[in-house]
Amino acid sequence: MAYDSAATRARLLDAAYGEFVERGLAGARVDRIAAAAQANKQAIYAYFGSKEGLFDAVLAARLSVLADEAPFDPDDLPGYAGSLFDALAATPGLIRLTQWSRLERADATPGEIESHQEKARAVREALKLPDDLAATDILEIVIAIATTWSNMPPGLKAARGVSASARQQVHRATVVAAAKAVCQAL
Amino acid sequence: MAYDSAATRARLLDAAYGEFVERGLAGARVDRIAAAAQANKQAIYAYFGSKEGLFDAVLAARLSVLADEAPFDPDDLPGYAGSLFDALAATPGLIRLTQWSRLERADATPGEIESHQEKARAVREALKLPDDLAATDILEIVIAIATTWSNMPPGLKAARGVSASARQQVHRATVVAAAKAVCQAL
DNA sequence: CCTTTCCAACCATCTAGTTGGTTTAAACGA
DNA sequence: TCGTTTAAACCAACTAGATGGTTGGAAAGG
Structure with a gap:
């Protein structure tokens, strides 16, 4: 061999x-x-x-793979929230890995920080925002909305009489609607 | 002694x-x-x-203390988001403790699940929603919005030329506005 | 023959939990 | 009232593993 x-x-x-x-x-x-x-x-x-x-x-x-599966689109943040939701639903370990990293490492990796800054600049231009800080806020809130389901403990997800798949789809629709509402309001 | x-x-x-x-x-x-x-x-x-x-x-x-510091108000979810933001900003360790628990324990504690169910029922009544699942989605998304800042690594929070306190206030305003937008849209 | 890749045993330290006491102060009986 | 007993609270050393990382080789193939 x-x-x-x-x-x-x-x-x-x-x-x-x-x-x-x-x-x-x-x-x-x-x-x-x-x-x-x-x-x-x-x-x-x-x-x-x-x-x-x-x-x-x-x-x-793994973060590199995630970036490929949920490509960032500053002109369609609700769409991005939906595809990020899908990518995380497909590989639930990913959000956990990110959470462990947030807790056990001192800060985000240089790659994560740079990637975030690029996205924030793109959001600023797409939404005609006054500065990168406002863009950061909207971007991170949209990501938080998209990852709500993945961050929920099983005990809070439980729903009698509804299949897990159907339940997930309903939540996905809410995520996209919430992201849309946030982008329109801010 | x-x-x-x-x-x-x-x-x-x-x-x-x-x-x-x-x-x-x-x-x-x-x-x-x-x-x-x-x-x-x-x-x-x-x-x-x-x-x-x-x-x-x-x-x-600690969860008991948090419940006291950020009392839940189903008739004012944006206000609740603001006070939750304040409570977590005052004791940053709390969100970390919750995150460790989510990762290292199998599920939310019975107390957390019961508390969540009570809140979901109250939100359902306050917003006239069709079922507890829709209430759960809105509630958890509002909480996700409120905790976005606490969950952000320091490297993503950095802002040149702005004091940490001012930066935080700006973000708080965005949190309340986003929560309001979500509640009105869904 | 030499370099790369791999192996099993080893090492030095760490760790959660236990144990056989000591200390403290209250209770009790003469 | 005082000396003794008792229970609660605490202590330092110990135990029986566990652990990240290392080492001195063996195996494979160019």
């Missing part, structure tokens, strides 16, 4: 994603990650340097 | 709040909590049973 370091690295990233989504950085165990990836623990340190390095690599990779 | 178990318990809860806010359940250390409380580690197990029991006690106590 030939060695394949790219395959090992990819399996480690996938296994690490699962472990970090579930337990965060402090709660994750490198032994479990290695076992799930069917790789040796030492490979984690060879490829990523440390447990924290692995976490940062996973986060960067 | 007389023993005072009530005082020891209170100091442990305060010290634990600081430690859990900063590092969550898995990342917190009972030795650090005991040291910060100037109490013996064994007292934690005597009063709370376990590290997890301590976490749950801290969460219950």
Whole structure:
């Protein structure tokens, strides 16, 4: 059997994603990650340097994927809210990973900050706002609206007599309507 | 010096709040909590049973305080959003504690679920909505809007030339306006 | 033969929880 | 009233693992 370091690295990233989504950085165990990836623990340190390095690599990779799945459109923030909702509904681990990162790392990554600033500038131009601060407020509120469902604990989502899929669609419609209302009002 | 178990318990809860806010359940250390409380580690197990029991006690106590500081008013959701914003701005640790809990515990506590259901029913009546699900959506979206600022990493909040206090007031006004827009539209 | 990739055991430290006491002050009986 | 007993509160050391990271190799293939 030939060695394949790219395959090992990819399996480690996938296994690490699962472990970090579930337990965060402090709660994750490198032994479990290695076992799930069917790789040796030492490979984690060879490829990523440390447990924290692995976490940062996973986060960067997954945020990049999310950006592809929910492309940003400053001229259609309600539409963006809807597609962001869809992307997060399709991969529920993503919001958890982001939340762990917010809690366990000191600040957003430079990539996240830069991406946010680009979006804020685009929103400012699209909505003819006075400054980047107002754009930041609207942008972050729209994102908060879009992620409300993903952030809700299961106990608050429970709904008798309605399928999960139908319930989710109703919420999606509310998200888009709320985002639209916010954009028109501000 | 007389023993005072009530005082020891209170100091442990305060010290634990600081430690859990900063590092969550898995990342917190009972030795650090005991040291910060100037109490013996064994007292934690005597009063709370376990590290997890301590976490749950801290969460219950702090959510109770928040409910007092931001009283719920179904007839004035924009006003509620504003006062929730104020309460969280005054004690930034609270949103972090809630986030750790969402990630590290399986579901919302029974108290949180019951409190949410009461609020949803009140919103349904106040806004003449067809069902509790629509009320849940509006309620959770309003709360998401109110907590946007507290959930933002420092790197996204940065604003040159504006004091933090002024920046926060501007955002607060946007929160209330957004909540109002959402309530009127849905 | 050499480099890359991988392995299993190891290490030094950390950790939640336990234990066998000591200290404090109230209760009690002579 | 005072000495002893008792219960509550507290202490420091301990235990039995767990853990991130390292090391001295072996395996694979160019």
